[in-house]
Amino acid sequence: MSTVEIALPEQRRVKTEGTVWRTLRRLLRHRGAVIGASMILIVALGAILAPVVAPYAPDEMGVGPSLAPPSLAHLMGTDTFGRDIFSRILHGASLSLQVGVIAVAISAGAGIVLGLVGGYYGGWIDGILMRIIDILLAFPGILLALAIVSVLGISLTNLMIAVGIGGVPSFARLVRGSTLTVKENLYVTVARSVGAGDGLIIFRHILPNVASPIIVYATLRIAFAIIATSSLSYLGLGAKPPTPEWGVMLSDGREFMRVAPWVTTFPGLAILVSVMGINLLGDGLRDALDPRLRV
Amino acid sequence: MTTYIIGRIVAVVPVLLGVSLLVSSMIFFLPGDPAQLMLTEMGGAAAGRVTPEQYENLRRELGLDEPFVVHYAKFLGKALQGDLGRSYQSRRSVLDAILEHLPSTIQLTFAGLGLAIVIGVVLGVVAALRPNSIGDNLSMFFALAGVSLPEFWLALMLIFFFSFSLGWFPATGQGGIERLVLPAFALGLRAAATIARLTRASMLEIMNQDYITTARAKGLAGRVVVTRHALKNALIPVVTIVGLQFGNLMAGAVIIETVFARQGVGRLAVDAIRMKDFPMVQGTVLFAATAYVLTNLIVDISYAWLDPRIRFGRSG
Numbered sequence: 369m370s371t372v373e374i375a376l377p378e379q380r381r382v383k384t385e386g387t388v389w390r391t392l393r394r395l396l397r398h399r400g401a402v403i404g405a406s407m408i409l410i411v412a413l414g415a416i417l418a419p420v421v422a423p424y425a426p427d428e429m430g431v432g433p434s435l436a437p438p439s440l441a442h443l444m445g446t447d448t449f450g451r452d453i454f455s456r457i458l459h460g461a462s463l464s465l466q467v468g469v470i471a472v473a474i475s476a477g478a479g480i481v482l483g484l485v486g487g488y489y490g491g492w493i494d495g496i497l498m499r500i501i502d503i504l505l506a507f508p509g510i511l512l513a514l515a516i517v518s519v520l521g522i523s524l525t526n527l528m529i530a531v532g533i534g535g536v537p538s539f540a541r542l543v544r545g546s547t548l549t550v551k552e553n554l555y556v557t558v559a560r561s562v563g564a565g566d567g568l569i570i571f572r573h574i575l576p577n578v579a580s581p582i583i584v585y586a587t588l589r590i591a592f593a594i595i596a597t598s599s600l601s602y603l604g605l606g607a608k609p610p611t612p613e614w615g616v617m618l619s620d621g622r623e624f625m626r627v628a629p630w631v632t633t634f635p636g637l638a639i640l641v642s643v644m645g646i647n648l649l650g651d652g653l654r655d656a657l658d659p660r661l662r663v
Numbered sequence: 664m665t666t667y668i669i670g671r672i673v674a675v676v677p678v679l680l681g682v683s684l685l686v687s688s689m690i691f692f693l694p695g696d697p698a699q700l701m702l703t704e705m706g707g708a709a710a711g712r713v714t715p716e717q718y719e720n721l722r723r724e725l726g727l728d729e730p731f732v733v734h735y736a737k738f739l740g741k742a743l744q745g746d747l748g749r750s751y752q753s754r755r756s757v758l759d760a761i762l763e764h765l766p767s768t769i770q771l772t773f774a775g776l777g778l779a780i781v782i783g784v785v786l787g788v789v790a791a792l793r794p795n796s797i798g799d800n801l802s803m804f805f806a807l808a809g810v811s812l813p814e815f816w817l818a819l820m821l822i823f824f825f826s827f828s829l830g831w832f833p834a835t836g837q838g839g840i841e842r843l844v845l846p847a848f849a850l851g852l853r854a855a856a857t858i859a860r861l862t863r864a865s866m867l868e869i870m871n872q873d874y875i876t877t878a879r880a881k882g883l884a885g886r887v888v889v890t891r892h893a894l895k896n897a898l899i900p901v902v903t904i905v906g907l908q909f910g911n912l913m914a915g916a917v918i919i920e921t922v923f924a925r926q927g928v929g930r931l932a933v934d935a936i937r938m939k940d941f942p943m944v945q946g947t948v949l950f951a952a953t954a955y956v957l958t959n960l961i962v963d964i965s966y967a968w969l970d971p972r973i974r975f976g977r978s979g
Contacts, residue, residue: 503681508910508955511948514917518936518944519692595813599918602815603933618816625819626827636816644811 394656401652407645411638415462422455426612435628445630447620453631456612457638463613464642467528468594474532475593476586479539484570484578486540487547497540504537510596512537517605524597524613527606531596535589542585546578553577580657587650591643598639614639668964675960679953680739686949687738690725690941698722701751701939724749725941747946752938757946761928767837768927771919772912774847779854779908784901786855787862788894794867802859809856814915818849818922835924846923850915854908858901865897902969906962910955 395401414421424431430450431442438445444453486497504512516530550556551574559569601607601615609616614635621631690697698721702713719728726734741748747757790802825845826834832845869875870893878888917929928947935943 499677499681502678503685506678506682506952506956507948508907508951509914510917511914511951514914514932514936515686515689515944515948518941518948519689521694522937591811599813599815603918603921604937605933615813615815618819622819625823629823632816632819632823636813636820639813639816640808640811643813644807647807647811 391653391656395652398652398655400648401656404645404648404650404652407641408649411461411642411645412465414458415465418455418458418462422452422458424452424455426456426459427451427610435624435631437628438630444634445628447617447631448624448628453617453634456617457614457634460612460614460617460635461638461642463524463607463611464594464598464639467524467531467597468590468646471528471532471593471597472535472586472589474529475535475539475589476582478533478536480543480575480582482536482540483543483545484547484574487544488551488566488570488574494544498544501537501540505541507534510534510600513596513600514605517600522605522608524601524607524611527597527600531593531600534596535593539582539585539589542581543578546581547574550574550577584650584654584657587646587653591646591650594639594643594646664967667967671960671963671967675956678956682952682956683739683742683949684735686945686952687735688731689945689948690727691731691734693941697941698725698727701941721751742949747949748942750935750940750943752935752940752943757942760931760943761946761950764926764928764931767925768913768916768920768929770843771846771850771916771925771927772909774843775851775912775915775919776854776905776909777851778847779851779858779912780905782851782855783858784862784894784898786859788866788889788897790859790863791866791870791897792889799863802863806856806859809852809859812852814849814853815918815922817852818846818919821845821849822923837923837925842923846919846925849922850912850919853915854912857904857908861904862897862901865900866893869893869897899969902962902966906959909958909962913951913955 395405428451431452432446432450434446434448434450436442436446436450442452442454444457447453447456482497482501486494507515510531513527513530513534516533517527520526520530556569556573559573564573597606598613598615598618601613602619604619607613607616609620617635618632621628621635625632693700698718702718702721722728726737729737745758747761749755750757750760753760786802786805790799793799822834822845825831833842836842875888875892878892879885883892913929916927917933919925920927920930921933928950932944932947932951934940935947
C-alpha cells in the first residue's frame with residue numbers, strides 16, 4: 369500500500385517537468401509565440417516601469433500645450449487638457465493587464481470548479497449545472513457582462529467582475545467536456561481502486577490532464593477581456609475619467625479626432641499590441657501543448 | 664426529422680424560461696433600493712421633490728411590493744403578451760421603443776454578417792489552396808489582426824480615414840447604403856477573421872480526402888474540384904458557427920451603434936444602463952437573448968435540413 373502511494377506522485381512529477389520543458393522548447397521554436405511573448409513583454413515592462421519611465425504624471429494637466437502633436441517632448445502628443453499621452457498609456461498598461469488577468473482568473477476559477485464537478489460526478493448535479501450554463505450562454509458576447517454591470521453599477525472594478533462572470537459558462541463547458549474524456553482513463557479507475565477520494569482524484573489526476581486546453585483558452589480569453597473592458601469603458605460603462613484607461617482615453621479623444629488624431633490613435637494601438645501579443649502567444653501555446661490541434 | 668425539430672423546440676423552452684427568470688430577478692440583485700435609485704437618477708430625490716406616493720407608485724410599477732414568485736409570474740405573463748413594461752425615462756412602452764429601433768440593428772447585424780461570411784470564406788479558401796504561400800500568410804495575418812482589433816477603435820479609425828480624410832462615406836447617422844458600409848465593416852471584421860480561420864482549417868482537411876484526389880485524378884479542372892467538391896463540404900462546419908457569430912454581432916452592435924450614432928437597440932440598452940432605466944435594460948436584454956436563442960434554433964434546424972445524416976438518420 370505504502371509503495372503505491374509513494375510511487376504514483378513521483379512518476380507524475382517527472383512527467384510534469386518533462387511536459388513543461390517540452391512545451392517551453394516548442395514555444396521558443398514557434399515564431400508566432402516568440403513574437404507574441406515579446407509584444408507582451410514590452411507592454412508588461414511599460415506597465416511595471418511606468419512610474420520610472422513615464423516622463424510625466426498620468427493625471428497632470430498642462431505639462432504641454434493642449435492637443436500638441438507628437439514631438440520629442442511628448443512622444444505621442446498631448447490631449448485636450450495638455451496631459452502627456454505617452455505617460456498615460458504607460459500607466460494604462462498596468463490597468464489593462466491587471467483587469468484582463470483578474471477577470472479571467474474569476475472566469476477560470478469558477479468555471480474550472482463547476483466544470484470539474486459537473487463532468488466528474490455526472491448525474492443530476494451535472495444536469496442542473498449544465499442547464500444553468502445553457503441559460504447563461506443564451507446571453508451572447510458581452511451582453512451578459514453588460515447586464516451584470518447594469519446591476520452592480522458603473523465602475524472599472526464592477527466591469528472587471530462582470531466580464532469575469534460573463535466568461536464562467538464557456539470555461540465550465542470547456543472543462544466539463546475535457547473532464548468527461550479524462551475520467552474514463554485507466555489511471556482514474558486505478559486511483560479510485562486504491563482508495564483515493566474524489567477530491568484527490570479531481571485535483572491530482574484529472575485537473576493536470578485537462579490543464580492544456582484551460583491554459584490555451586485562458587490566454588486567449590485575457591485578450592478578449594482586455595478588449596471587452598476597454599470597449600465598455602469607452603461606452604462609459606466602466607472606468608471613469610480621468611483614469612488613464614485606454615478605452616476612456618479613446619472616448620476623450622473622439623471629439624478632437626479631426627484636429628488631433630494622435631489622441632485616438634495611440635491608445636488604440638496600445639490595445640492592439642497587447643491583444644495581438646496575447647493572441648499570438650495563445651495560438652503558440654495551443655500548438656505547443658497539443659500538436660493534434662494543429663492544422 | 665420532425666421528431667428532431669420538435670425535440671429542438673422543446674429544449675429551447677426551459678432556456679427561455681431561465682433567461683426570463685434571470686432578467687426579471689436582476690432588479691432584486693441591485694445593491695440598495697431600486698426605486699430610490701431610479702428616483703435619485705431622475706433628480707427628484709436630490710431636489711426633495713419625491714412624495715411617498717410617488718415612491719410607492721414606482722415600487723408597485725416595478726413589482727417590488729410583491730414576493731419574488733408573484734413578481735416573476737406577472738413579469739412572464741406580461742412578457743408573453745408582449746408587455747415589457749414602461750421606460751422610466753420616456754414613459755414609453757419598452758416593446759414599442761425596441762421595435763422602433765429594431766430595423767436599424769437588424770440591418771447592421773445582417774450587413775456585418777454578410778460581409779463577414781464573404782470576406783471570411785474567400786480569405787480562408789485562398790489561404791488553404793496554397794498553404795504557407797504569401798497569400799496564406801497575408802490572409803492569416805489579416806485574421807489575426809481581425810481578432811485583435813477592438814471594434815470601437817477600428818470604427819474610429821475608419822471614420823477618420825474614410826469620412827474625415829477621404830470624404831467617401833458619412834461619419835455617423837443612418838439611412839442609405841453609404842451610411843451602412845463603415846459600421847458593417849467595423850462590426851463584421853472579427854467574425855470575418857474567425858470564419859477565415861475555420862474555413863482554412865476545414866478546407867485543408869478536406870483537400871487531403873480521397874474523393875478530392877479521385878476528382879483530380881479523373882481530370883476535373885482545379886476550379887471545379889475546389890468549388891463543387893471541396894468548398895461545399897468545407898462549409899458545413901462554417902455554417903454551424905454562423906449562429907454563434909450572429910450573437911456576437913448582435914452584442915457587438917451595442918458598441919458600433921454608439922460609435923456611429925445609430926438609433927439601434929444596442930444604443931437603447933447602453934443609454935438605459937447609464938440612466939438606470941431598469942425596465943428598459945431588462946426589456947432590451949430579454950429581447951436580445953430571446954432573439955439569439957431563436958436564431959440558434961433556426962440555424963440548428965436548417966443545419967439538420969442540410970445534413971442528410973440528420974435528415975434521414977436517427978432523430979434526436
